[in-house]
Amino acid sequence: MxxxxxxxxxxxxxxxxxxxxxxxxxxxxxxxxxxxxxxxxxxxxxxxxxxxxxxxxxxxxxxxxxxxxxxxxxxxxxxxxxxxxxxxxxxxxxxxxxxxxxxxxxxxxxxxxxxxxxxxxxxxxxxxxxxxxxxxxxxxxxxxxxxxxxxxxxxxxxxxxxxxxxxxxxxxxxxxxxxxxxxxxxxxxxxxxxxxxxxxxxxxxxxxxxxxxxxxxxxxxxxxxxxxxxxxxxxxxxxxxxxxxxxxxxxxxxxxxxxxxxxxxxxxxxxxxxxxxxxxxxxxxxxxxxxxxxxxxxxxxxxxxxxxxxxxxxxxxxxxxxxxxxxxxxxxxxxxxxxxxxxxxxxxxxxxxSDALTFHDERGRAVAVAPVALAGVVDRAPGLELAQVVQTSPTSLQVRVRAAHNADPEQVWRNIHAEIVQFLANHHLDGIDLTRSEEPPQQSAGGKYKLIIPYAPDPIDARAVEN
CATH class of the missing domain: 3.40.50.12780 (ANL, N-terminal domain)
Structure with missing residues (x-):
């Protein structure tokens, strides 16, 4: 070498x-x-x-x-x-x-x-x-x-x-x-x-x-x-x-x-x-x-x-x-x-x-998290093809999941859920509501999948962030 x-x-x-x-x-x-x-x-x-x-x-x-x-x-x-x-x-x-x-x-x-x-x-x-x-x-x-x-x-x-x-x-x-x-x-x-x-x-x-x-x-x-x-x-x-x-x-x-x-x-x-x-x-x-x-x-x-x-x-x-x-x-x-x-x-x-995601903990305090950290936690889940995490509010996350071929979608979701819950707990964010979306990951106007979509209060702003 x-x-x-x-x-x-x-x-x-x-x-x-x-x-x-x-x-x-x-x-x-x-x-x-x-x-x-x-x-x-x-x-x-x-x-x-x-x-x-x-x-x-x-x-x-x-x-x-x-x-x-x-x-x-x-x-x-x-x-x-x-x-x-x-x-x-x-x-x-x-x-x-x-x-x-x-x-x-x-x-x-x-x-x-x-x-x-x-x-x-x-x-x-x-x-x-x-x-x-x-x-x-x-x-x-x-x-x-x-x-x-x-x-x-x-x-x-x-x-x-x-x-x-x-x-x-x-x-x-x-x-x-x-x-x-x-x-x-x-x-x-x-x-x-x-x-x-x-x-x-x-x-x-x-x-x-x-x-x-x-x-x-x-x-x-x-x-x-x-x-x-x-x-x-x-x-x-x-x-x-x-x-x-x-x-x-x-x-x-x-x-x-x-x-x-x-x-x-x-x-x-x-x-x-x-x-x-x-x-x-x-x-x-x-x-x-x-x-x-x-x-x-x-x-x-x-x-x-x-x-x-x-x-x-x-x-x-x-x-x-x-x-x-x-x-x-x-x-x-x-x-x-x-x-x-x-x-x-x-x-x-x-x-x-890439802007930091800002969450509110159970006492209302702001906690900033780098998107790459959250994306990396999700990405290491076995059996995953693609996941997209959408921050729907300062206290909630929704995950769009696509399982890999021959993988059990329910098991993949359990893997992702466990990874995110542990990650949030490590950051003292136990009160964050985490749900699975019925929608698959969505492409932006440019054809790519934004893996982490930060919260945007205004619907118009939300569309702009996702695109």
Missing amino acids: AESLYRVLRDMRRARKGGPEAVRTRRVARLREIVAHARARSPYYRELYRDLPPEVDDVRLLPVTRKPELMAHFDEWVTDEQATLARARAFVDDPGLAGQLFLGRYRLGTSSGSTGVRGIFLFDDSSNTVTSAMALRAFGRWLGWTDVAKVVAGGGRVAAVLATGGHFGSSTVLPRTAGGRRLGKDRIRVFSVFSPMPELVAQLNDFRPNILIGYAGQIALLAGEQEAGRLRLAPTLVMLGAEGLSDSGYARVSSIFNAKIGNGYGACEFMSVAASCAHGWLHVNHDWVIAEPVDRDYRPVPPGETSHTVLITNLANRVQPVLRYDLGDSLLMSPGPCPCGDPFPAIRAQGRA
Whole structure:
């Protein structure tokens, strides 16, 4: 791992020194290789690409792929015949296996199901190495030598506040080694996003991280705790991902923690699509991933216009090729060069802002909960295909449930009910009314499923939130 990581990092430096043409040459070569590999090893792609030229060096020649079709043909999609959907589902339904290797050789993560289907994704050695290299490149963009020296002098402790207890992509692919050595608890530690806030604050105060990593919604709540004086951290860098904040939200987090802010954009399909610069743009890792902003008919959207969706091509993952894949996110490509000088394409992800849910406890006090925490609790329930939680008032929740194929819907609901009840109890919200909706999960106007829909008192506002 250490040797292959070094080779990737060295190649990345050479590509950047060589300029746009050097990056383009590598991207085209990697596209040819991954398409040829998919044709040779994946029955699904072999059939899908049967009318294409023998060699493909333009991604636009490839047909669009979508999660529902790929998951329906999982056994033909993957390039390892032992990695069947039945085995993967059995692995996913056992939370005790979280963090272990699937089939002894692949990391495994699940997507949230926001496009209507819960995805299961395998990460081979190649994709894990590239993900680690992308992370190091991002840290190099965010931290200068003075910052690095400060982090090292402070102990080099990294706190990652992530979803735990399930096969979540963010925690599944978290690097566990550095320079060939396993990272100890004294250097990097994962904290559960599901922990009650007072407990989480106490744990972080005890650990005193120099770098704080977490979902943007949860970090925004932690900033509130820092502002109130209950959290007492002095991180050099705060890295946010999974959700977006407004410009003022990022500025608030930076000011409260007196730290630099790093923002990452990715998904299980490719964990490190882009990383932020000081000017608020996200720069696509263009040497290892191709991102195409397109309209609803999959035609290219020009820079400066918001896309309907984005097509992602992962140039690293060989066990489960993700090629011209409809990710479902809306992107805006910068109409001109970024002021930071980075030559990689600059984008902004649209529609990922996430506000905290505010509940009232039995004494009428407000309790804020990050949506990602509640979504993660629901998502780890065995047998679930998709669930949508609607906050119908400050003291009530309603859940729309879709069970997976061959799963017992009543048992799935009992699993979800138990998870949410325990989660609410941990946050001292025992009086919240929790019911199951007769409706299935509802799509928004943009075609996605918003997994957590906060309460909006006005019916018009409620529709706007859901859309």
